[in-house]
Amino acid sequence: MGGPRSLGIQLLIIACKAMYLNAKREEIQSVQLLEAYKYYV
Structure with a gap:
């Protein structure tokens, strides 16, 4: 899990x-x- 790539994917999803x-x-x-x-009309 971990690593810059999965972090980038998580940020994209967020x-x-x-x-x-x-x-x-x-x-x-x-x-x-x-x-x-x-209501106003």
Whole structure:
């Protein structure tokens, strides 16, 4: 296990997960904004 190569792969996986979670969070926020907008209109 170990070694610089597997560490790089782990970092890549973490970065992908972070980007995915961030995208999901933004998606949820935009849905909430749409819901709020509907109430105001």
